[in-house]
Amino acid sequence: MSEPSVLFEDEELVAVDKPAGMATAAGGGIEDDASLHAWVSRLVGGRTFIVHRLDRGTSGVIVFAKTAEEHRRLSQAFESRDVAKRYLAVVDGHVRRMSGDITEPLRTFGSGRVGVDPNGSEALTRYRRLERLLEDDLLEVVPLTGRRHQIRVHCYAIGHPVLGDTRYGASRPVAGAPRLMLHAAELRLPKTAGDPMVIRADPPAEFVSVLEGLR
8 A cells, every 4th residue: 555645735724645545534443543534643743633535445635624613614615515526437347328427316324335225315426438448437427415435336326336346346346456446536625715726636556557457
């Protein structure tokens, strides 16, 4: 597993490029000092606040607040959907449409697994094919709601699970990929004044290596 790196830092927040395989926070067998949250707190030399999370297998942009006030502001922005998120995903097979919306409602079960359920919460994922690979597709994915495992479950629901997924897919890891092929490429955060802050992270070397092998 590679090391995290700082993408941006000021007095209010720190944005980090999270490596695949590192948990955002402690819990589920993850010791506190092994989490990304603990790494960020050590880096800044003080307390930091979790604003949102990325799945352990997902790489890319994640932000932590450095003050309680900024934590409240960013948490409210995520809740009100004022934060724009863009992911890259490599999915199994070829999608039938170049772009589209996935709207199946989602429900979290006691095991932590998420599934499509007509009585579940509203969920909306927008996708666009960036590249048709030999047997798979590289997609740009924009989750317009923030449900647990949303992108992974929605891709699975339309018959195209994310490569490397160990939870959602007929075969696990999907297609035998060595990592979850899901990368948080960009966050657009509202500022108290002026234009939104845009934070980007390029896909890591191991993501690019797997992608190259699929072309």
